[in-house]
Amino acid sequence: MSANVIAGRPAFSTGGSVYLGKTADGVVHVPGVRYGERLDAADRFSPLGDPSPGRAQAGPTVFPQSPGSLDWLIGPALSRLPQNEDSFLLDIWAPEGAQDLPVLVFLPGGAFISGAGSVGWYDGARLAAEGNAVVVTVSYRLGALALLGGPGGPLNLGAQDILQALRWVSANIAAFGGDPAAVTLAGHSAGAWYAYVLSLAPAAKGLFSRTALFSLPWQPPLSPAAYEARRELFNGLLRGALADGALVGGGTGGGSGTDHDGLLATAPVPAILEAQAAVGKAYAGRGLGLVPAADGGLVPEWAMDFRRAASSLHVDSLLLSSTDNEAAAFLHAVPVAAVLPEQLTGFVAAHFEEAGEVLDFLDARLPGAMPHTKLVEAMSLHQFRLAATELAGLADAAGVASTLLRFSVPSTLDGAGSPHCFELPFLFGNRGNWQDAPMLRGFPEDAFEAVSAQLRPLLLSFVADGRPRTSSGEPLDRFTAERPRLHAVTAGGVVPGAPEPELRARR
Incomplete structure (x- = not known):
C-alpha cells in the first residue's frame, strides 16, 4: 500500500477515484467506500455498476430498516446511524504500509431485514493489526427492497450487491495493500447464508478462495409458490399502510422495475417497513417472513441440500462455527413456564x-431441565449446529477442507447461555464498541480478553492460509468422516471434542 497524504490524511487512488483514510495505532481505516451504484438511478430495483469517480466515498449510512428483534441482546447501535437507500458502502482497514496481504471480507447478519457493515460492532482495526490482513465490511440491500422488487420473479438484490462488492474488491483492493488472489469471505447469520450461497455461485468463482461461516442458519430459499405468497401478503399490507396515511412517491423513483401493483417501486420507506414488519408477525412461529427465494441463478433451489451443494463449492476450505445456545436469542420473549412438555415434543x-x-438425547444432555431449556437446545440443533456438522462432513467428502468450531462461552445475561451473536464482540476484539450490549453486561474484562485472544487467531490463521490455528500456533484437526472433530472455544481455551451424535433433522 502506497498512500499519498491529502490534508494530513492518507489517500489512496484506484479506478480514477481518491479515497481518504485515517490512521490510529498503525492501522489505516478508509470508511464509506462506495462499491457500486444503480445503473438506473431512478429505479429502486436496478442492478449495480461500478461507482462514478465523483461518488467514491460517503458518510456512514445504513440501508432502511426497523430496530432489530435482537436489540435487547446486542444493543441499539444500528439505530443511531442515518438510513439511506444508497448505502452501497464498504469500510476498509489495513496496516500501515500494507502490501499483498490476505483479505477478509465480512458480511453482517440481521435476519435479511437489518444490519450494516458500517456499524461500530464490526470495526476491523484489531483483526487487521493482529492478522497482518486487510479487513473489509460490506453493507447490502435489506428486506422487501432487496427481496420482493422487480417483475418476473425474485431479484435477490442483497446477493447481487454482495457480488458487486466482491468484484470491486477484486479489482481495487491491491491499492489498499490487499492481495486479490487471497480473499476469504466470512459472514454471520444472514451474512453467513449469503457467503455460503455465493460459495456455490459460478458467478462468484475466483473472487474468493475460502469461506468462514458463523452461525449459518438452515434456511432453504423460498419456492416460487412461497415467494408469490409472501409477495401477495406484503402488497396487501403495503396497500393498508398507504391507506393509513403514507403517501406514494417517497421512494427513489418509479423507474422501469415496478412490481405488478406498482406499489413497492414508489412507496415511502416508513410504509414499506411497516408492511414488512407485519409480514414478520404473520409468519411468527413458522420462520422468517422475508427471506431470499430461489432464482435459478445466484440462489439455487437446492442451496440447502448439502449433499448436492458440497460438490458445487468453488472454495478450497470452510470454517464453520456456531454457539452453544443459538436459539436462546430467539426464545427470550417466550416465558419459561409457557413452554409445556407437549410443545417440546x-x-x-x-x-x-x-x-x-x-428426546432421549435432550434428557441426557439436560437432565431435569425445563421444557423451555430443552426447546432452546432442540432449535439450536436443528437450525444451526447440525447444519454446520452436516455441511462439514459433506464438504470434506467433496474435497473441501473443513473445520468445525463451537463457541461455548456463556453470557452473564440470565437465561441467555451462549446465544446467537454472542461470539461477535470476541471475534472482533472490540468490546468498547459493544458497550451498550446487554449480553456483555457484567462480563469480566480480563475474561473477555482471554476468550477473544483464543478466538481471533482461529479466524486470522484461516484467512492467512486456510488452516485455523490456536494462539500458540497449533493447527486444529480438520473434520473428516473418520475423525469428526469439533473444537470448542471455552473460557479456558480451545478444547477438542466430538459433535453431537447423528440426530437426523427433517430437511
Whole structure:
C-alpha cells in the first residue's frame, strides 16, 4: 500500500477515484467506500455498476430498516446511524504500509431485514493489526427492497450487491495493500447464508478462495409458490399502510422495475417497513417472513441440500462455527413456564426424523431441565449446529477442507447461555464498541480478553492460509468422516471434542 497524504490524511487512488483514510495505532481505516451504484438511478430495483469517480466515498449510512428483534441482546447501535437507500458502502482497514496481504471480507447478519457493515460492532482495526490482513465490511440491500422488487420473479438484490462488492474488491483492493488472489469471505447469520450461497455461485468463482461461516442458519430459499405468497401478503399490507396515511412517491423513483401493483417501486420507506414488519408477525412461529427465494441463478433451489451443494463449492476450505445456545436469542420473549412438555415434543416430532431419539438425547444432555431449556437446545440443533456438522462432513467428502468450531462461552445475561451473536464482540476484539450490549453486561474484562485472544487467531490463521490455528500456533484437526472433530472455544481455551451424535433433522 502506497498512500499519498491529502490534508494530513492518507489517500489512496484506484479506478480514477481518491479515497481518504485515517490512521490510529498503525492501522489505516478508509470508511464509506462506495462499491457500486444503480445503473438506473431512478429505479429502486436496478442492478449495480461500478461507482462514478465523483461518488467514491460517503458518510456512514445504513440501508432502511426497523430496530432489530435482537436489540435487547446486542444493543441499539444500528439505530443511531442515518438510513439511506444508497448505502452501497464498504469500510476498509489495513496496516500501515500494507502490501499483498490476505483479505477478509465480512458480511453482517440481521435476519435479511437489518444490519450494516458500517456499524461500530464490526470495526476491523484489531483483526487487521493482529492478522497482518486487510479487513473489509460490506453493507447490502435489506428486506422487501432487496427481496420482493422487480417483475418476473425474485431479484435477490442483497446477493447481487454482495457480488458487486466482491468484484470491486477484486479489482481495487491491491491499492489498499490487499492481495486479490487471497480473499476469504466470512459472514454471520444472514451474512453467513449469503457467503455460503455465493460459495456455490459460478458467478462468484475466483473472487474468493475460502469461506468462514458463523452461525449459518438452515434456511432453504423460498419456492416460487412461497415467494408469490409472501409477495401477495406484503402488497396487501403495503396497500393498508398507504391507506393509513403514507403517501406514494417517497421512494427513489418509479423507474422501469415496478412490481405488478406498482406499489413497492414508489412507496415511502416508513410504509414499506411497516408492511414488512407485519409480514414478520404473520409468519411468527413458522420462520422468517422475508427471506431470499430461489432464482435459478445466484440462489439455487437446492442451496440447502448439502449433499448436492458440497460438490458445487468453488472454495478450497470452510470454517464453520456456531454457539452453544443459538436459539436462546430467539426464545427470550417466550416465558419459561409457557413452554409445556407437549410443545417440546411437537417441535421435535416436526423437525427431526426420530423424535424419541432426540428426546432421549435432550434428557441426557439436560437432565431435569425445563421444557423451555430443552426447546432452546432442540432449535439450536436443528437450525444451526447440525447444519454446520452436516455441511462439514459433506464438504470434506467433496474435497473441501473443513473445520468445525463451537463457541461455548456463556453470557452473564440470565437465561441467555451462549446465544446467537454472542461470539461477535470476541471475534472482533472490540468490546468498547459493544458497550451498550446487554449480553456483555457484567462480563469480566480480563475474561473477555482471554476468550477473544483464543478466538481471533482461529479466524486470522484461516484467512492467512486456510488452516485455523490456536494462539500458540497449533493447527486444529480438520473434520473428516473418520475423525469428526469439533473444537470448542471455552473460557479456558480451545478444547477438542466430538459433535453431537447423528440426530437426523427433517430437511
